[in-house]
Amino acid sequence: MISVDLQFKLAKENPKSGPINSNDYIIYNRCEGYSLGRAVFDDSGCFLYFSVSCAGEAVPYLPEYYDLWAHLPSSLKQGAIP
Numbered sequence: 001m002i003s004v005d006l007q008f009k010l011a012k013e014n015p016k017s018g019p020i021n022s023n024d025y026i027i028y029n030r031c032e033g034y035s036l037g038r039a040v041f042d043d044s045g046c047f048l049y050f051s052v053s054c055a056g057e058a059v060p061y062l063p064e065y066y067d068l069w070a071h072l073p074s075s076l077k078q079g080a081i082p
Contacts, residue, residue, distance in 0.1 A: 008069065016047075025037050025070065027052060029067055030067050037052035038050065
C-alpha cells in the first residue's frame with residue numbers, strides 16, 4: 001500500500017502558476033465527487049479556472065462549482081504509483 005499526502009485547499013484559494021498542460025489537480029465537489037483537471041492561467045500567471053474533461057470536451061470549473069482542490073504530486077503524474 002502506498003500512501004500519498006494530498007494538501008487540499010478550499011475553493012476560495014487559488015493555485016500558483018505552474019505546469020498547465022497536464023492533469024495536475026484533483027477537484028472535489030460534494031455532489032459529484034472528484035474530477036481530474038488542469039489549472040488555466042492568464043498570460044501574467046493569474047489563475048482563471050480549472051479545466052476538466054467531460055465526454056471529451058473541456059469544461060471550465062469556476063470556484064462556485066467545487067469545494068476543494070489539491071495539486072497532484074509529480075510521482076502520480078508520471079505514473080510512478082501503480
